[in-house]
Amino acid sequence: MGKKVYCLQPENTAVHFNSSIASQIELITHNQSMVIVKTHAGSAQLVARLIDFDPDPSILGTVGGNDTVLIIPKSVEEIDLCELAVRRRLGVF
Structure with a gap:
């Protein structure tokens, strides 16, 4: 008898979303080292x-919790560009 195996298919299609994702965002801000996105519970x-x-090339990576996303910039000297890239990606200005 064969083994049961769980396998995820690779993602190769673009993620599309409409402006409703902006309705889940409460706040986008940054300090000297990272950008923070506060969301409604369960959306981060x-x-x-x-x-x-x-x-965006200015973004090194993200960590999503329940209602907060930490965005790590590639360079802390360009933190403003990183926040702008996040705002553009999420459609929140």
């Missing part, structure tokens, strides 16, 4: 995934 991992799927 989706938001992080949207940022990670097609990242």
Whole structure:
């Protein structure tokens, strides 16, 4: 008898979303070292995934919790550009 195996298919299609994702965002801000996106409860991992799927070169990576996404910039000297890239990606200005 064969083994049961769980396998995820690779993602090769673009993630599309409409402006409703902006309705999940409460705040986008930054300090000297990272950008923070505050979301409604349960939305942070989706938001992080949207940022990670097609990242801007100014973004090194994200960590999504329940209602907060931490975005790590590639360079802290360009933190303003990183926040702007996040705002553009999420459609929040």
